Amino acid sequence: MAASKAASKYIEGSTGPWEIVIGMEVHAQVSSNAKLFSGASAEFGAEPNAHVSFVDAAMPGMLPVINRFCVEQAVRTGLGLKAKINLESVFDRKNYFYPDQPSGYQISQYKYPVVGEGEVMLDLAGGETVRVGIERLHLEQDAGKSLHDQSADYSFVDLNRAGVALMEIVTRPDMRSADEAAAFLRKLRAIVRYLGTCDGNMDEGSMRADVNVSVRRPGEGLGTRCEIKNVNSMRFVSHAVEFEARRQIDILEAGGTIRQETRQFDSRAGETRSMRSKEDAHDYRYFPDPDLLPLVLDQAWVTEIERSLPELPDAKKDRFMRDYGLSPYDAGVIVAERELADYFEALAADVEPKAAANWLNNEVLGRLNRDGRTIADSPVDAGANNRILKMMAAGTISGKIAKDVLDIIWSDGGDPEEIVKARGLTQVTDTSAIEKAVEAVIAANPAKVEEVKAKPKLAGWFVGQVMKATGGKANPQAVNAILKTRLGIPEEG
Amino acid sequence: MPLPANPAELTLADARDALRARAISSVELTRTFLSAIEGARGLNAFITETPERALAMAEDADARLANGDGRPLEGVPLAIKDLFCTRGVRTTAGSRILDNFVPPYESTVTQNLWNAGAVMLGKTNLDEFAMGSSNETSFYKSAINPWRAKGSNQDLVPGGSSGGSAAAVSAHLCLAATGTDTGGSIRQPAAVTGIVGLKPTYGRCSRWGIVAFASSLDQAGPMTRTVRDAAIMLQQMASVDAKDSTSVDVPVPDYEAGIDAGVKGLRIGIPKEYRIDGAPPEINALWAKGAEWLKAQGAEIVEVSLPHTKYALPAYYIVAPAEASSNLARYDGVRYGHRASNASDIIDLYEKSRAEGFGAEVQRRVLIGTYVLSAGYYDAYYTRAQKIRTLIAQDFARAFEQCDALLTPATPGPAFAIGEKSNDPVSMYLNDVFTVTVNLAGLPGISVPAGLTADGLPLGLQIIGKAFDEATVLRTGHAIEQAAGFTARPAMWWAS
């Protein structure tokens, strides 16, 4: 079973199947007000060098002092990844020269990260579950930004991002397909957003992934990997992996070898390219930052943070399946975003959960997708939808009318009950009124009556006509029953 | 108290009292020193003189003194080692690479001094980035020791790296000066210029705003003509600083009040490993005399062992350059400081700016530091050196179970001639053989002038204390000072 699942992920080359092996290093920006080691703002999008302290600009004699909140968020994220929290960790200097890196070193954690081994569970289409091991999470500084398109001869350096707190989350090479890579990133993003430790905004660079890709023959040892730097959207992750795996397979099948290197993904061309920098081989000369002491945490503080964790996607999914009877698929879709899950719980408060899930997935999300909106800025809140669903459940309005009511509120706003009342959309359940409409339709279509008697499956045409005649307000079950009696169609079964 | 004819003869303590008593004005005192500085330019003690700022500060001080709200150092003129960043005043670290750097901020230690009412006369000369024991690595040429050997016209080094501060205090160009000490850079120049130099416990003074050499070793401290003056200065320089993660929140006692307590009942350790081969006999003789002085005042002398002493200096020459190679990476010609012209690309810009901006000794240490941290060598050098630091710190911890403070020589010899050791790095490094252990263990140490060589050059004795026990260090240093009765003065050959 497991073998067949793995085999289904193999890529067919011209000389046989290949397996892709993927590991990731994700940089997630801590949602903090100030930077990791300075009091300058960490906010995105300021004027050049406006969010820069003398510490960030590495002026002589400046010293780092750590932001407690950033440490707390790293611990919180570690707990959310079910990881070991290291009560003693060390900040090291990673030495290299670059205009974005004003001090000539990045303060990072090398040998002793604040968070150790953890895991993320992925739910894949088809009900398969994949565990992705987390090797570590550590805190480090972001670099500044160089602009290269302002002048032909010069680059312009802006240090606003320099020193912003990042969590680097490193996985084990546990992913085996582009879909799994994308699913991991989606899941990780959901977790940090649930935790509130990172806003997960990939457009603003709050979350970026370096993706390590290698290929191998099934059952063989790991191949030589290439690192694809700074992939900044879910979509690009799967494109980049697919392209890179194919590129490596082509080389290997042509008898070549893979050179371990850093590559970048060109999203327009849909391909990865070697980053042939003039840099000589890196030698980062890590050593403990003598301006800082080891980071020692109290277990009591860690426990306190653990107690304050929200319910996370996996637990929420289990609960939704258990308490609301949702399918794993529905539950998975709904818990992907905390806002969506909250919306669902408000929507499903006192109605049939499966109906609520369908309504949310088909009607609400369908309209949001169409309009390019997210659940957070949905024009119709969960409460209004809940009342629509309740009217539908009570038989006050039909399913079709319910959708119409949603459309009306979606574009014009308003109160569901009032709209139904004011526009006379209440479902007709009065049998005599429906019988009247049925009689009128039968009288007008004698030829059709004969056809239906021969072919009862065509009765649907009459249902449509009656619904049309009643402006969609007739109760469809009642219409069906009366038509069947009147046309002499036997009950099924 | 009668004022001396030349107010430059005052100690800081006496000047402070005279200022408070309004027997002299700060402007008057400041002018005295400004003119002494002008007359002593041959000593090359200052890189930047700040007479206008000094007089403006002195006027403010006089106004406060007139109102009776003078602060602890109100109106006291000081010289500042040019490693402390001073807002709006060029700060060079003795390097071409910072030749035109004007900090938009003030170091915590100097801010503390200005908050206490002190007056800045100027910025003193030093070895480039504090790397040196003779002041000869300064981009601005060496400061000159006010002392000369008997009957000689040979210029001598003032020690280093705080050589300019030492020369300025020794030649009475200021009441006191700030220094910094990474391996002996306060105590060694103090010893060879006949003044007092105190390196406090690591973490006692904030390092914020001091151009970093080796972060785990650097510490600011006072350079003065008396132990009392050192106590007064340290009182104001010390503070716990939220901007320095390594500054420590330990109460600052009243140092001046404690110096007269005497050494009766104190146990003073004599570490036998400080008796080194080849040291001039007068060094060991002075050391023995120091022990006698303390014993005569009621201290108990005990022999102790610091077995890893001989490894301190080589360990230091791994740790300090390693940290320096990283600390000095920020001098890249991008945001401030010297930038080479005609760089073809960014890497060329870095390489040329740094080659032009750093002198030979700094380059040597940056390269050594880069090497010992590089892949494949880190454990053999850096990790091993840090383990040896642990052993050295343990040596001291064990010694301090047997005694309250240690007495050692401050330097292996007196001031030497300019150029005498500058071609042999290792023999230059040996100047710090008695001082460097203290930095590696983060302890406080003071050098007190205690005698003269046969050639008439000053020598110092060092007192080493437990962490944050500067009080005992000062008190013991004061006892040495009183017993030594060091009153010798250099002839004012430089005065123009």
Place this chain on the structure above:
Amino acid sequence: MSVDKDTVRRIAKLARIALEEERVEPMVQELNGILAWVEQLEEVDVEGVAPLTSVVAQKLKMRDDVVTDGGDADAVTANAPLGEDHFFVVPKVVE
């Protein structure tokens, strides 16, 4: 351990210090002089000894997550050898 000319060239490159060819050999000599001298550390038995992490016996200080700094691009760029519109300007960096 000792260094040769290639090693000196490599570390000078890592340290971003231009070293003219005629200075390489003297630097080899100087560095080897120092390295030979520090070799005595190999005599010391460091088995089981933890490397010193800090001489200060205290916990790492932490600050609150409050913006207290920045907002002065003039001061940050005041010493820049070359700047424009509050940017630091360097020769074109090819990525």
